[in-house]
Amino acid sequence: METKHFIAVDLGATSGRVILATVGAESLETETLHRFPNRLLCLDGKYCWNIYGLYEEIVEGLRLAGRRSVRIESIGIDTWGVDMAFVAEDGTLAGLPRSYRDPYTDGIPEAFFGKMPRREVYDRTGIQFMNFNSLYQLCAARKEGCAALKHASKILFMPDALSYLLTGEAVCEYTVLSTSQFMNPHTKRPDAELLAAAGIDASLFPRVVMPGERIGVLTDAAARDTGLGKLPVIAVAGHDTGSAVAAVPAENERFAYLSSGTWSLMGIEAAEPVIDDRTYTLNFTNEGGVDGTVRLLKNITGMWLLEQCRAAWTKEGKEYSYPEIMRMTEAAAPSGATIDPDAAEFAAPTDMPAAIRAYCREHGLNEPADDGAMMRLIFDSLAAKYAEVLRKLQGLAPFEIECLHVIGGGAQNDLLNRMTATACGIPVVAGPSEATALGNVMVQARTAGMAGSLAEMRQRIRRSIATKRYNPEKQ
Missing domain, CATH: 3.30.420.40 (ATPase, nucleotide binding domain)
Incomplete structure (x- = not known):
């Protein structure tokens, strides 16, 4: 089997990495090309993510990859869940995405249960109750009179927003959508009735894609800037825990x-x-x-x-x-x-x-x-x-x-x-300790024809990384 190279962008709430992965028939190696901090911005008392700064850091990592004398197959992005960006009619991002660390959702769930009972919300979504879930963030934004939400033509989760900046294509990836507490877990689509109770039109969310689907290719500007050409961007498990679990050996x-x-x-x-x-x-x-x-x-x-x-x-x-x-x-x-x-x-x-x-x-x-x-x-x-x-x-x-x-x-x-x-x-x-990056990479590798089932992906990881077993001790 031919050796192939992939780029995994792995973003956490405090730092991010751009990783070059090399996948062969019996090998799986990763190298961190670029590591950078992810710092919250406090603007007028609101905690936001500097998505443009993150985009610049990702592009810098891609530039470093472009200087390597290897052919890159694709790029995949994973991040934390629940947080969202709003896209204006002209296609630009409207403001900065709010962070789940912002206390603006305090008391919002209890107010929402006056419109739809708590048990019904759980039965519709199967998601545990946390103040910062996307559902309550949208309610809080409406309560504040958020102009970016009021005039939004699309709502994108964080990995999808970054893919959008790279490709110009808007999607809603399944695993990160599932963290929102407004996805129907049976249809794997946004629940229109639940969103309506929050005052949100479900049509604001673009097409849902599953891990392994192609989102698009780098824009002309990104292709030139990075030296990578019209490289495909693949939807991996956009929620970082989803990618990590895919790498369980x-x-x-x-x-x-x-x-x-x-x-x-x-x-x-x-x-x-x-x-x-x-x-x-x-x-x-x-x-x-x-x-x-x-x-x-x-x-x-x-x-x-x-x-x-x-x-x-x-x-x-x-x-x-x-x-x-x-x-x-x-x-x-x-x-x-x-x-x-x-x-x-x-x-x-x-x-x-x-x-x-x-x-x-x-x-x-x-x-x-x-x-x-x-x-x-x-x-x-x-x-x-x-x-x-x-x-x-x-x-x-x-x-x-x-x-x-x-x-x-x-x-x-x-x-x-x-x-x-x-x-x-x-x-x-x-x-593995680097499970998130490996899960990201293996979804891309499977899209490139290097693995079949999820079990085969895990088998490849099991053969390529060392694990340690601990047996229960007598107390």
């Missing part, structure tokens, strides 16, 4: 996954959405995956607690490296009792160690005696939370869950993976 369908980083998402892959009393009560979400699959999952706070503690300790002059944190955590005694990482008190505290100590006092738990004990409490609590969510998934899954695949940055956290395997009572398989 599973041997069969009987697995759960944990996309682990600052935030964690634990779920299973299903053929059809699971929307019933159990998933409603547990607030599980049904998001789209590659090949029309459904990601039945739960959002969990991940290493956010440790990262915020580390920031607070740094202000106190205590710089702990990650190797030091691992040694201190393992040396500390087991916590005995745990905190709930998803508690509201930990969402955005000014001092995370103080917030954790206050939570312990409030709930009758022993406060951590020192920083090492605080680290151990966080790790013990995360492992316990993962085990709790896994038990719920085991009650929902139509199959026996045989192992937990940990993907993303957390795949490199040896200690937490060991603790998770023991807490969950099933093997943990860690890797």
Whole structure:
């Protein structure tokens, strides 16, 4: 099989990368060509994404690719979900996309449930309730009298807006649409009645495309500027978690996954959405995956607690490296009792160690005696939370869950993976840490004829990357 080259653009809420991937018959290699920050802009009290800055950084990465003496097959873009850009009648973007971090949606869901009951919203979408879901962002924009929305001719999600800037073609990619809480998971199209209740015309959303479909080719200007010519842009799983799950190196369908980083998402892959009393009560979400699959999952706070503690300790002059944190955590005694990482008190505290100590006092738990004990409490609590969510998934899954695949940055956290395997009572398989980029690449590679089914894509990844297995330990 001929070796081929692809470009994956992988954007997170704090940084982005342009990656050159080389795919052969038995190989899969990636190289980061360009890495750049993604910073929120606060304009007149509104938190926005600098989409033009992101576009410039992407083009710079493409220029670097254009200087390589290799033939690029295509480009694919993935980003976070829910956020949107508005396109004016003349085809230009109207203003900057609002960020899900903006509190302008506070109280909006409760107001919307006066128009359509909460349970009906869930039954129509299967999406868990979060203030920042796209549905409530649109309601908030209308409430503010947002001129960009009022005069919009199209609404595009973030990966689609960036593809639009590159190609001039407007699409609505399935996996990122599925994060909105206004997609019908059975038709995989926007729910016109639900949007009407929000005062939005469903026709503002362009044609829905599935991962692997061609969006268009680089505009004349982009083709010249990058030196890549009229390169195709392919719709990958535009939602980054959708791309990451596509890269789970599973041997069969009987697995759960944990996309682990600052935030964690634990779920299973299903053929059809699971929307019933159990998933409603547990607030599980049904998001789209590659090949029309459904990601039945739960959002969990991940290493956010440790990262915020580390920031607070740094202000106190205590710089702990990650190797030091691992040694201190393992040396500390087991916590005995745990905190709930998803508690509201930990969402955005000014001092995370103080917030954790206050939570312990409030709930009758022993406060951590020192920083090492605080680290151990966080790790013990995360492992316990993962085990709790896994038990719920085991009650929902139509199959026996045989192992937990940990993907993303957390795949490199040896200690937490060991603790998770023991807490969950099933093997943990860690890797790849670069799952999002690999899933993005393999969707493009399949479009280029280098793989067939989703199972074949995963087989290629399994052969190309190293994983590590952790078995439960006796306690």
